[in-house]
Amino acid sequence: MSGVLAMVLAGGEGTRLMPLTKSRSKPSVPFAGSYRLIDFVLNNFVNSGIIRIYVITQYKSQSLYMHLKNGWSVSGIPNCFIDPIPAQMRTGKDWYKGTADAIYQNLTFIEEQFPDDVCVFGSDHIYKMDIRQMLHFHTVNKADLTVAAIRMPSEDAAGRFGIIEVDENGRMISFEEKPNHPKEIPGEPGFSLISMGNYIFKSKVLCDELQDDALNPKSSHDFGKDIIPKMFPKGKVFVYSLSNNKISGETHSAYWRDVGSIDAYWNAHMDLLADNPEFSLFNLKWPLHTFYPPLPPASFNETANNHSLVAKSMISAGCYLKGANIVQSILGFRCFADDGTRISQSVLIGDVTIGKNCRIHRAIIDRDVTIADGFSLGIDPKADAKLIDPNNKSGPTLSHGGIIVIPKGMRLGF
Numbered sequence: 020m021s022g023v024l025a026m027v028l029a030g031g032e033g034t035r036l037m038p039l040t041k042s043r044s045k046p047s048v049p050f051a052g053s054y055r056l057i058d059f060v061l062n063n064f065v066n067s068g069i070i071r072i073y074v075i076t077q078y079k080s081q082s083l084y085m086h087l088k089n090g091w092s093v094s095g096i097p098n099c100f101i102d103p104i105p106a107q108m109r110t111g112k113d114w115y116k117g118t119a120d121a122i123y124q125n126l127t128f129i130e131e132q133f134p135d136d137v138c139v140f141g142s143d144h145i146y147k148m149d150i151r152q153m154l155h156f157h158t159v160n161k162a163d164l165t166v167a168a169i170r171m172p173s174e175d176a177a178g179r180f181g182i183i184e185v186d187e188n189g190r191m192i193s194f195e196e197k198p199n200h201p202k203e204i205p206g207e208p209g210f211s212l213i214s215m216g217n218y219i220f221k222s223k224v225l226c227d228e229l230q231d232d233a234l235n236p237k238s239s240h241d242f243g244k245d246i247i248p249k250m251f252p253k254g255k256v257f258v259y260s261l262s263n264n265k266i267s268g269e270t271h272s273a274y275w276r277d278v279g280s281i282d283a284y285w286n287a288h289m290d291l292l293a294d295n296p297e298f299s300l301f302n303l304k305w306p307l308h309t310f311y312p313p314l315p316p317a318s319f320n321e322t323a324n325n326h327s328l329v330a331k332s333m334i335s336a337g338c339y340l341k342g343a344n345i346v347q348s349i350l351g352f353r354c355f356a357d358d359g360t361r362i363s364q365s366v367l368i369g370d371v372t373i374g375k376n377c378r379i380h381r382a383i384i385d386r387d388v389t390i391a392d393g394f395s396l397g398i399d400p401k402a403d404a405k406l407i408d409p410n411n412k413s414g415p416t417l418s419h420g421g422i423i424v425i426p427k428g429m430r431l432g433f
């Protein structure tokens with residue numbers, strides 16, 4: 020893999036994930052108790068043997084930077100690195116105008132590494148992918164650009180993703196960025212082929228295209244809006260389907276989720292708790308690394324009135340349950356739930372303290388939240404409504420699907 024360089028785009032703001040993105044970029048939003056969103060793409064690269072990785076940051080990048088430093092630093096191995104690149108205005112006095120500009124402003128780092136191919140991948144998605152298989156496809160087809168794709172119901176794709184059409188050889192024959200009425204796959208009514216936002220470019224082609232794009236005053240400097248629509252008519256853009264990707268030790272078909280909204284984020288957590296989950300965290304042949312803080316195991320205690328009971332849930336290190344009942348929920352590091360409390364279908368991100376006899380249902384609770392004895396969330400719509408100020412996007416919110424989100428640092432019921 021010495022001819023391959025990875026550039027991971029990690030500057031996304033993630034406005035639809037507010038208030039979880041109030042103080043952190045979307046790629047550093049915690050996921051599944053112990054992870055952050057960026058871990059999934061980094062694990063894909065590292066498990067594929069690609070350990071020359073630049074992570075391009077911009078929006079509120081401090082927690083992402085700390086996560087990379089604590090969990091992903093590589094030192095002392097020649098030609099192996101996972102290095103964040105902060106936005107530095109290298110080409111002028113502008114922040115990154117779009118995803119293509121984010122790479123253009125850092126072309127010097129590509130030139131220094133002289134790779135044959137550059138993987139430009141997003142960092143906001145939950146999936147597993149053996150990138151060697153996509154590289155093989157890219158090389159066999161002598162492609163200038165290969166775009167990773169997956170099929171999904173057209174109604175879910177509308178307005179959200181780039182829509183692709185291919186010929187019988189896998190060559191891209193049309194591309195439309197986020198149309199409201201996506202074209203369907205021929206012969207598969209109701210389904211469309213969407214871009215996953217992951218690209219492999221021949222290195223020289225990428226540099227040339229970005230230099231051209233930078234000179235175009237009409238461009239928005241974005242891969243989906245500008246670079247791909249300009250490149251595919253030239254004919255050497257191929258499409259790699261995630262459904263052809265095989266992960267060692269797994270039998271499920273391809274799972275890929277964009278957790279760009281609160282409901283999608285909550286649903287992806289509930290997916291993990293299914294009996295035979297489509298996306299498993301437990302494959303030893305595809306280990307999922309992250310930063311693991313020095314914490315004791317989770318402990319479950321009992322009181323005079325209650326045992327701690329846990330069902331269909333994941334409880335991270337450092338949690339302490341004192342006679343609490345946890346059902347179909349995921350608790351991140353260092354959460355505490357007191358006597359008689361019941362938590363169901365909820366996600367606690369970490370460092371959450373919940374008092375006695377609380378009822379928490381269909382909630383997402385961010386870090387450092389403290390909830391007083393006897394408080395309920397997600398049970399009484401009128402009580403929940405009192406917490407929500409529609410003019411305050413960084414306060415508690417209620418999603419379309421009815422998930423209540425409590426932002427970082429709140430104290431409820433005191």
Ligand code: ADQ
Nearest residue numbers: 028029030031077115121141142143180181214215216243
């Ligand atoms: P979007 O979902 O709109 O579309 P975009 O906001 O462009 O994705 O973000 C792509 C990646 O780049 C994300 O990982 C994000 O964090 C990062 N990013 C965004 N702005 C950035 C910036 N200024 N600097 C650095 N990083 C930045 C894209 C494609 C679609 C495709 C979807 C798949 O354009 O065609 O379907 O991804 O999710």
